Amino acid sequence: MTKPKVLISDKMDPNAARIFEERGCDVDVITGETPEELAARIGDYDGLAIRSSTKVTAAILDAATNLKVIGRAGIGVDNVDIPAASAKGVVVMNTPFGNSITTAEHAIAMIFALARQIPEANTRTQAGEWPKNAFMGVEVTGKTLGLIGAGNIGSIVAARAQGVRMKVIAYDPFLTPERAVEIGVEKVNLDDLLARADFITLHTPLTDETRNILSRENLAKTKQGVRIVNCARGGLIDEEALGDLLDSGHIAGAALDVFKTEPAKGSPLFGKPNFICTPHLGASTTEAQVNVALQVAEQMADYLVNGGVTNALNMPSLSAEEAPKLKPYMKLAESLGSLVGQLAHGNLTSIAIEREGAAAELSGKPIEGAVLAGLMRQYSDTVNMVNAPFLAKERGLDVRSIRHQREGAYNTLLRVTVGTENGDRSVAGTLFGSDAPRLVEIFGVRIEAELTGHMLYIVNEDAPGFIGRIGSLLGEAGINIGTFHLGRRETGGEAVLLLSVDQPIPESVVKQACALQDVKLVKPLAF
Numbered sequence: 001m002t003k004p005k006v007l008i009s010d011k012m013d014p015n016a017a018r019i020f021e022e023r024g025c026d027v028d029v030i031t032g033e034t035p036e037e038l039a040a041r042i043g044d045y046d047g048l049a050i051r052s053s054t055k056v057t058a059a060i061l062d063a064a065t066n067l068k069v070i071g072r073a074g075i076g077v078d079n080v081d082i083p084a085a086s087a088k089g090v091v092v093m094n095t096p097f098g099n100s101i102t103t104a105e106h107a108i109a110m111i112f113a114l115a116r117q118i119p120e121a122n123t124r125t126q127a128g129e130w131p132k133n134a135f136m137g138v139e140v141t142g143k144t145l146g147l148i149g150a151g152n153i154g155s156i157v158a159a160r161a162q163g164v165r166m167k168v169i170a171y172d173p174f175l176t177p178e179r180a181v182e183i184g185v186e187k188v189n190l191d192d193l194l195a196r197a198d199f200i201t202l203h204t205p206l207t208d209e210t211r212n213i214l215s216r217e218n219l220a221k222t223k224q225g226v227r228i229v230n231c232a233r234g235g236l237i238d239e240e241a242l243g244d245l246l247d248s249g250h251i252a253g254a255a256l257d258v259f260k261t262e263p264a265k266g267s268p269l270f271g272k273p274n275f276i277c278t279p280h281l282g283a284s285t286t287e288a289q290v291n292v293a294l295q296v297a298e299q300m301a302d303y304l305v306n307g308g309v310t311n312a313l314n315m316p317s318l319s320a321e322e323a324p325k326l327k328p329y330m331k332l333a334e335s336l337g338s339l340v341g342q343l344a345h346g347n348l349t350s351i352a353i354e355r356e357g358a359a360a361e362l363s364g365k366p367i368e369g370a371v372l373a374g375l376m377r378q379y380s381d382t383v384n385m386v387n388a389p390f391l392a393k394e395r396g397l398d399v400r401s402i403r404h405q406r407e408g409a410y411n412t413l414l415r416v417t418v419g420t421e422n423g424d425r426s427v428a429g430t431l432f433g434s435d436a437p438r439l440v441e442i443f444g445v446r447i448e449a450e451l452t453g454h455m456l457y458i459v460n461e462d463a464p465g466f467i468g469r470i471g472s473l474l475g476e477a478g479i480n481i482g483t484f485h486l487g488r489r490e491t492g493g494e495a496v497l498l499l500s501v502d503q504p505i506p507e508s509v510v511k512q513a514c515a516l517q518d519v520k521l522v523k524p525l526a527f
């Protein structure tokens with residue numbers, strides 16, 4: 001088997017390259033390329049490991065003909081066009097926890113730097129001024145810290161701030177009352193936070209809801225003398241309004257690690273005495289960079305080599321432990337999806353995926369992704385588990401996953417039912433042993449067959465002599481039959497024949513089969 005190839009395109013701790021190699025991937029480290037250079041190179045790679053400098057745009061993804069996974073060594077993925085990646089079937093992963101402590105510590109450092117004006121005092125002292133009377137700081141003890149966003153980083157900031165005896169209030173619409181109690185913060189609304197906080201720190205992603213959350217209007221609602229820290233994302237604060245309120249003295253100080261436009265090389269905030277900044281250093285500690293490099297390489301290699309999915313933003317997680325258990329189900333699910341896709345006529349309006357017995361104990365989402373991939377392959381060559389759910393949604397397909405606790409005739413069973421304008425059509429399959437997928441029912445007829453390679457599906461009237469006739473036809477056409485499976489609704493009723501053959505069946509032979517006595521339908525299949 002050829003080794004998966006990974007490109008590391010941003011400066012990353014060398015542990016990442018080592019892990020990729022140890023896990024069986026070939027790895028190249030090529031940083032600092034222009035988008036055009038990256039686009040010209042990316043077609044060779046199965047994986048792309050990045051930090052924040054590489055911008056994975058739709059144009060890069062268009063050129064990424066082999067790409068299967070993008071791994072962000074860090075949290076924010078605003079430099080990746082996730083909808084475009086999903087549409088191309090590329091998994092996007094991040095490392096949501098590896099740099100949280102480090103970034104929270106940076107926010108705390110900014111709070112202290114602002115409270116005691118350390119950067120400016122340092123500069124002027126080293127300039128020989130000894131400006132002892134120019135600086136009067138504030139204590140943080142007893143002050144109110146307002147968190148906007150109380151997720152991973154916000155809650156670590158809360159714990160550290162409580163350690164220095166600050167009172168912590170938080171605005172986060174997704175923070176449950178129980179979690180607020182657990183992390184010891186008072187949950188408040190945004191106006192309340194703006195009115196009460198002596199220090200405000202931001203810890204949300206940049207979304208349509210959070211963009212400009214500290215707008216001119218909201219900044220004006222803050223307490224006189226407030227100090228503001230942003231180590232989350234540029235774009236959360238109106239930088240121009242911030243500058244005006246720093247000048248007017250309404251805001252006593254501001255510390256930014258992140259800017260609306262990065263690299264920020266000429267902000268109007270620069271040079272203001274009560275403004276301090278760092279060049280997006282929130283995650284820049286040795287510990288955090290080792291953490292995220294190790295994690296991203298482990299996760300990406302796990303996906304490329306074993307199919308395990310961790311911390312994906314556009315696909316359900318699948319542990320490396322669960323991945324091998326799910327593997328035969330994925331094959332079964334994809335074959336069943338493919339079978340209904342090939343056989344159901346008319347517009348598909350809905351699909352139901354039922355799991356029973358042992359299958360009911362497994363994660364439903366990956367199985368759903370595999371069924372949809374099999375089904376949608378009728379419409380697109382580039383479909384896979386990542387983009388199939390998006391394609392299905394685009395086509396307006398109503399997708400339902402159902403988990404049954406009932407005992408059935410099989411230890412484990414998957415049933416796929418599609419709704420068409422001609423009614424519902426359903427197929428079902430099981431695993432023989434622990435890993436051999438088998439079809440067990442097709443449109444209400446019991447039949448046992450392995451869905452593999454080229455097959456021929458025939459519906460006929462159950463009558464003597466038919467099997468001989470179809471055998472002779474295929475034999476005369478030089479087509480070798482591999483396996484032969486029969487099922488019927490009732491004696492003398494409708495019968496189903498499913499046979500595997502060693503080569504594609506020519507159209508002329510299909511036509512001859514259609515013309516045989518008692519035949520109602522002939523359909524070549526491919527898996």
Ligand SMILES: NC(=O)c1ccc[n+]([C@@H]2O[C@H](COP(=O)([O-])OP(=O)(O)OC[C@H]3O[C@@H](n4cnc5c(N)ncnc54)[C@H](O)[C@@H]3O)[C@@H](O)[C@H]2O)c1
Pocket residue numbers: 075076077096099100103148149150151152153154171172173174175203204205206207209210231232233257258280281282283284
């Ligand atoms: N400066 C850096 O180098 C650096 C390093 C790491 C992370 N970050 C950034 O820090 C931010 C927070 O990271 P995290 O790991 O804590 O993320 P997280 O997802 O754990 O937490 C984000 C929190 O924001 C909340 N939120 C979402 N929408 C909101 C809204 N409209 N109003 C208020 N709260 C809202 C969410 O409920 C969640 O609790 C991210 O933007 C991340 O990219 C920056």
Ligand SMILES: O=C(O)CC[C@@H](O)C(=O)O
Pocket residue numbers: 051052073074075076077099280282283284
């Ligand atoms: O990689 C970096 O240095 C920045 C990381 C940070 O912005 C993140 O979102 O994880």
